Amino acid sequence: MVQFSDIPVVRHVGYIEVNTAFQNDVSPLKVDLIYGTFKSEDGSNYILPVVKRAENMVVNDTLSHDYLSPAGIESFSKLACRLLLGDIENLWNDGKVFGIQSIGGTGALKIGAEFLAQHMNCTTVYYPDPSWEMHGSIFSFSGFQKKIQYRYMNRETIEIDFEGFCEDISNASVDSVVILHACGHNPSGLDLSKEQWRTVAEIMKERKLIPFFDIAYQGIASGDIEEDTWAVRHFHSEGIEFLCAQSFSKMFTIYNERVGNLMIVQKSGHNIESLKIHFERIIRSIYSSPPNHGARTILQILSNPKLYDEWSSSFKAIAARIIELRKALRKALEEEVAFKKWNHITDQKGMFIFLNLTDSQVEYLRNFHHIYMINCGRVNVSGLNFTNISYVAKAINDTLRKN
Ligand code: PLP
DSSP: OOOGGGSOOOOOOTHHHHHHHHHHOOOTTOEEOOSSOOBOTTSSBOOOHHHHHHHHHHHHHOOOOOOOOTTOOHHHHHHHHHHHHSOOHHHHHTTSEEEEEEEHHHHHHHHHHHHHHHHSOOOEEEEEESOOTTHHHHHHHTTOSEEEEEEOEETTTTEEOHHHHHHHHHTOOTTOEEEEEOSSOTTTOOOOOHHHHHHHHHHHHHHTOEEEEEESOTTTTTSOTTGGGHHHHHHHHTTOOEEEEEEOTTTTTOGGGOEEEEEEEOSOOTTHHHHHHHHHHHHHHHTSSOOSHHHHHHHHHHHOHHHHHHHHHHHHHHHHHHHHHHHHHHHHHHHHOTTSOOTHHHHSOSSEEEOOOOHHHHHHHHHHHOEEOBTTTEEEGGGOOTTTHHHHHHHHHHHHHHO
16 A cells, blocks of 8 residues: 655755745845746835725625635626627627636636546647746646647747747647647747737648637736737637636736636537536536635726726736836846847747746856746846846846856
8 A cells, every 4th residue: 555655755846946945045135036926116016906995895795605606707707708809798698708717827727628638538738838837737637648849939049939830730630739828928928920820820720729828918918908819819700719718817916816717719609508517517526616706806897997997007007117127127238248139138028038048047146146036047027126127137147157
């Protein structure tokens, strides 16, 4: 009989390990560029004021703590899908678009992966190289036998390897699932142009692949909520069926409330009730039903025009700050490290700057300069501020010269 003590010893890698080292560092110089959460100019975690107000309204209005249904609050999911596709009234009524409230974007990917494995007999998933670190494991824990990373970024030039990307997905077998970052690609910050998205949609249609969008940075990539859904809307306009995992963690600075939505877009809506039951059965066997508070808070904002305006304008200000910080870091690095090109910092989009550093360079920054980021040199832009940018640029110069 296996005993707990027989289980092989493992240790945390990635975020958790780096974050623990950051927490234990007592230096006043330390800089946290690790997680994708918004920080204020003073380095503290930022919560949108409108979210706090909406939360108070929800607490005061909550009369019951009854279970939600497994698929969550339908009016929340409908407004979430509207954020992606615009006016969906007819599509929703016809069952061609529907949503399932999920536990963050991670939960939306998980229930989508379970559904694809159990009901569509999918066994192969393609996702970008590089990608958000959980894509591979979510799908393999759901029984996908083949995980293949498609070429996405040329690491030499830090540009999109579009030829490699198209070649790889053109070789995918029918019914392979292809994960696509809709905007603000994590970690590269490199997004496809509209022309490139058109080509990808064509390939996916021709090869009969199943697109699974992941959108966690809507509005943060371009500063415009609608513009950042262009790819999702294009696939819809091409009549392609797809899934889209939506994370509200960053858009509403509501990370630990775990709010997300899984949108399903289908050509015919006749089987909508039965499809929903399949999803509900999956949810029942994992967590039974989702939590209430975060989704209600977001529903409060999305359904109230005054709160919505306040949210979208304060959110725009965050996106604008990100763009300013990118410009400032690029300028500082061009002054400090003139032997390298830094244009990719302002060409990249979203919350992350991909510096493409080696593991030893990242470790050197950590050990000698108290600057913390995950391996590969991915920087949370909002961890920078106008006080620490020049310190960070000098440290990067030192690192590149010595490693
Ligand atoms: N997808 C991507 C691309 C992400 O970057 C993240 C979070 O960083 C997620 C999904 C997960 O989102 P959530 O925290 O809402 O589960």
